[in-house]
Amino acid sequence: MRKVFETVVGLNPNFSFRGKQQTRIETFSDAVFALAITLLVLSSTIPETFEDLWASMRDVIPFAICVALIIVIWYQHYIFFLKYGLQDKVTILLNTILLFVLLVYVYPLKFLARFLSEIYGGIFGIIETDLSRFGEYSHQNLKLLMVNYGLGAFAIFLVFSLMYWRAYKMKSLLDLNSYEIFDTKSSIIANLLMCSVPLLSLIITLIDPWGNFRTTILSGFLYFLYVPIMIVFGRITSKKSRRLLQD
Amino acid sequence: MRKVFETVVGLNPNFSFRGKQQTRIETFSDAVFALAITLLVLSSTIPETFEDLWASMRDVIPFAICVALIIVIWYQHYIFFLKYGLQDKVTILLNTILLFVLLVYVYPLKFLARFLSEIYGGIFGIIETDLSRFGEYSHQNLKLLMVNYGLGAFAIFLVFSLMYWRAYKMKSLLDLNSYEIFDTKSSIIANLLMCSVPLLSLIITLIDPWGNFRTTILSGFLYFLYVPIMIVFGRITSKKSRRLLQD
Amino acid sequence: MRKVFETVVGLNPNFSFRGKQQTRIETFSDAVFALAITLLVLSSTIPETFEDLWASMRDVIPFAICVALIIVIWYQHYIFFLKYGLQDKVTILLNTILLFVLLVYVYPLKFLARFLSEIYGGIFGIIETDLSRFGEYSHQNLKLLMVNYGLGAFAIFLVFSLMYWRAYKMKSLLDLNSYEIFDTKSSIIANLLMCSVPLLSLIITLIDPWGNFRTTILSGFLYFLYVPIMIVFGRITSKKSRRLLQD
Amino acid sequence: MRKVFETVVGLNPNFSFRGKQQTRIETFSDAVFALAITLLVLSSTIPETFEDLWASMRDVIPFAICVALIIVIWYQHYIFFLKYGLQDKVTILLNTILLFVLLVYVYPLKFLARFLSEIYGGIFGIIETDLSRFGEYSHQNLKLLMVNYGLGAFAIFLVFSLMYWRAYKMKSLLDLNSYEIFDTKSSIIANLLMCSVPLLSLIITLIDPWGNFRTTILSGFLYFLYVPIMIVFGRITSKKSRRLLQD
Structure with missing residues (x-):
């Protein structure tokens, strides 16, 4: 079962x-x-x-x-x-x-x-x-929009990484085996990576290199970075976890 | 128990x-x-x-x-x-x-x-x-009404048939016996039949043969087809399942 | 436990x-x-x-x-x-x-x-x-008020009595012992009694003997009948259930 | 486990x-x-x-x-x-x-x-x-505000103390050991202490010594008493519970 x-x-x-x-x-x-x-x-x-x-x-x-x-x-x-x-x-x-x-x-x-x-x-x-x-x-309102949602997305994934960090801290009490410890650490990093994209978008918006819509369009499109980041990270972790399971 | x-x-x-x-x-x-x-x-x-x-x-x-x-x-x-x-x-x-x-x-x-x-x-x-x-x-609004609800009913029963199809795909893992496999397949077909009535109503509405209220009245009354369809389908499946249980 | x-x-x-x-x-x-x-x-x-x-x-x-x-x-x-x-x-x-x-x-x-x-x-x-x-x-509105709530209270307790009646019908399948069957029958009667009060209030309101506020005041105060009814009914059933448990 | x-x-x-x-x-x-x-x-x-x-x-x-x-x-x-x-x-x-x-x-x-x-x-x-x-x-409105929230906080913690008192009353039936009984009694007292602060704030507001904003400011700041009360009470109970566990 x-x-x-x-x-x-x-x-x-x-x-x-x-x-x-x-x-x-x-x-x-x-x-x-x-x-x-x-x-x-x-x-x-x-x-x-x-x-x-x-x-x-x-x-x-x-x-x-x-x-x-x-x-x-x-x-x-x-x-x-x-x-x-x-x-x-x-x-x-x-x-x-x-x-x-x-x-x-x-x-x-x-x-x-x-x-x-x-x-x-x-x-x-x-x-x-x-x-x-x-x-x-206006450009000002769009900037505020990007900052507003950047903070929200950043907060959600930061909390998830802290929750997995909490589980990692209780690994002996939860009796996690080496594979499970690796899985937990990967989840912490995955969520921190998910945090990094809105953070980057936030920084670009606050720096506002062009002072017009181009900034907010760029900071919006940065969110498409999620796809390559998750694919690459997924490959790395699945390779390591296969090796761990074989050992 | x-x-x-x-x-x-x-x-x-x-x-x-x-x-x-x-x-x-x-x-x-x-x-x-x-x-x-x-x-x-x-x-x-x-x-x-x-x-x-x-x-x-x-x-x-x-x-x-x-x-x-x-x-x-x-x-x-x-x-x-x-x-x-x-x-x-x-x-x-x-x-x-x-x-x-x-x-x-x-x-x-x-x-x-x-x-x-x-x-x-x-x-x-x-x-x-x-x-x-x-x-x-107006006739136009009533047509939109029938299309609107046709899509909704169609979507609900289509999703149910896909969910039963998912269970069917996992039949070995779920360790379904032959009777349970038959029951699952019947559920897929039953929900597809339930899909077909709103689909038929939608098509009639879009073709709009009379160009007036008669079309929407017909596409509305088509929903009463549910009763005979379910009775006939129910009889067929219960006969087969009795035979399966005897075997 | x-x-x-x-x-x-x-x-x-x-x-x-x-x-x-x-x-x-x-x-x-x-x-x-x-x-x-x-x-x-x-x-x-x-x-x-x-x-x-x-x-x-x-x-x-x-x-x-x-x-x-x-x-x-x-x-x-x-x-x-x-x-x-x-x-x-x-x-x-x-x-x-x-x-x-x-x-x-x-x-x-x-x-x-x-x-x-x-x-x-x-x-x-x-x-x-x-x-x-x-x-x-107005008197008319108060009458409608009493009819409205009479129907609501009547419906709630009627449904409960039907639910207990359903359990009674499945007594062999539920493997109820004699005490549990007695308890279930008492619940059917208790809820029917709870139905009777709003029903009485409804009838009085519809007959409307005085044609003025006295009718609605009476049909309102009838709800205080719940107290004596439940006390008397409670005594009768607890006496019988004690005897059943001793047997 | x-x-x-x-x-x-x-x-x-x-x-x-x-x-x-x-x-x-x-x-x-x-x-x-x-x-x-x-x-x-x-x-x-x-x-x-x-x-x-x-x-x-x-x-x-x-x-x-x-x-x-x-x-x-x-x-x-x-x-x-x-x-x-x-x-x-x-x-x-x-x-x-x-x-x-x-x-x-x-x-x-x-x-x-x-x-x-x-x-x-x-x-x-x-x-x-x-x-x-x-x-x-106005001062009158602020007084009403403090009374209003004092009653609310008082009611919440009073109910909790009554709930723990209920558990204490059922200690034999719940088969509580001496440590658990002590823990239950501490919870009753802790919640009564949590009740006392809004009660004190309420009394000060109703007495209204200064007849102006100073009263409501004081009754507001009284809520900071929670911190010392809970620290002191926490120390007393943890000392006693350690002794109980050693016995």
Whole structure:
């Protein structure tokens, strides 16, 4: 049954899960995650007329982007607690900060997703872009936007790296074997790497080399660095972990 | 105790459940389903006067229709995870899409239920129909309405069929016996059949043979096809499964 | 450990619980109950000024009445599923109706509690009664109020009696002993008795013997019948159950 | 495994937990706590323009204060039920009162945190203080504010002390050893001490020795007494518990 459980969860069966029994921290966190995605979608006005109904359908793409991002964070949270089952005060404190940052960024994320959908909708000719509804669309505001989301993304992944660092600190008590220790260290580094991209974007935005939209466009596109970083890092770690498992 | 559990759940005792232990995906999904039915009912304005109170009671029938539909989807979700207990990334992705479609359609469903209740309330002489509060009641808007809900229903049942297809793909790992494999394949086909009705309705609406209300009335009544389809399909599968169990 | 569990739950240790393992129906229902009491309190406007803050505190008593009523219903729900652990389609259908009636009555309950608090607050000289904010305060509206809440209370306890009736029907499958069968039958009758009071109040209101406020005052005070009914019924059943346990 | 569980929970491994299996009271309470912190953050208006977005970011500090306070209460709730696993009627009643007080104070807490942030933001020169948006900022209103929050804090910790008193009353049934009895008695006293500070603040506010802002400033700063009280009390109890464990 052990092999089936690990595999049906799609996780690496070489890691023995300490957190199969759901704890209250996870039940509480699941309720907050569920509230976040639900209120993101259902905090809009209720369509009373046909016109309202079609207007509300315009938000489907932005909502899809936001829900996907939140679920990615939920999945990281789910894997962490499945692996270690930690419930100590430090983990609860870090978990609270994670949930707080998530909640603070639900509505700003909705704003950003609508804003980007309006821009890309126009670029791909799907809709007629009307950015005026977002208020004063200035370079200063775009810079603040990038700083705002850079801080949010940075905080989320920093907290995850601290949570994995916490698990690493309790490695003897959790009785982690050498493979599991390596896996934990890789998670710390992976999340620190995920932190570094928004940090870089933040720095570029604050330096603001061109003093105009080019800065914010660059700091926006920097987020595509996630793809190569994760591919390269994934290759390095999987090579090492295969060697560890053979030993 | 095994026989009692299967039977108290009202499920076919020949299927051994892999998902008796609740997982976080189910806890998270239950919170979203609970939010969906609650916000559907409680997102209306709070009655401050007697007049508000009676006006709010007018929504009871539309709400009952919506809550019943959402619970039918919840029950399908409940049975799927009880049967297979899957928690891998693909299942989580499909589950996220299912919850997202559900949330996007909560308010539109409320609109549709109110709109249909207004029409049928008038036909049965219960209330004086006043469709003006729904905005411009044109053939074009009704067509968009049918397309909108056709897509929603199509998406929900397509995701369920993909989830059962996922379970079918993991049949050796889940150690499904021949009866359970047959049951899983039947579920894939059942959900594909459930997909086909809204698809048919969508196509009729887009072709719009009459160019007036007759098209939307026909595409609406097509949904009654569910009854004969499910009865016939149910008979076929139960005959085959009895034969399988005897063998 | 068995004795401790029953006793820490404060339940009659002679009844062996079939539902100790939480099911998804209970997790889903708990989320709806939690949403009901939370939205009842938090659906008010957010205090932005000191004046708003004091105005919001005026609602504490009405909210306390509503939350107490909802928790009484939650406790009944909790005991039922703890006793029988049923998860079949009929139980899920009855549970859905129960949750639906609960949700439909959250805001009307808030209205009624505010209305009664305004009246009794004035009678006891705590506040200056101002019923004008509730709209047209006529005999006709009060009658509708009594009919409205009579139907709600009647529906809640009727569903509970049907749920216990369902458990009674599955007594052999649930392997209930004679004491447990007696306990289940008592629960059916108790809930039917709880149904009878709102039914009586409804009938009196519809007959409306005096054609003025005296009718609604009488149909309101009929609810105090709950106390003697439950005391007398409690005595009868505990006598019989003691005899059953001795045999 | 026992030692690991206690330690990963960060609790004193000398206390054997009776409540490892999550009960419905905890699932229900977790949903209410999750709703409290989510609605606290997400009950604000949704930012539609850049200006709204920056205005909404101004609330981050006040929200952080409120979420931290609510999580401290959640942690106390979590530890209580983990230790004793009680589910009897008295515990459910006390738990309901706790959740009710929590819900009633979510919005007032949001008001207080915004108010204090405005004042301290001005003192530390971070923002330009504008207290006019809070309505009439008089000595009378500040007194009512201190009374209001004094009652809330008093009620929360009084309920916790009653819950621990309930566990103490069931010590033989829960089979508590001498160390666990001492730990339970300490929790009663600790919560009564936590009650005493808001009580003292309340009394000072009602006596109102200076008849001006000095009274409310004093009654506000009294809350800093929590720190020395908890340090001294912590030292006394840990000395006694070490001696008990040695015996």
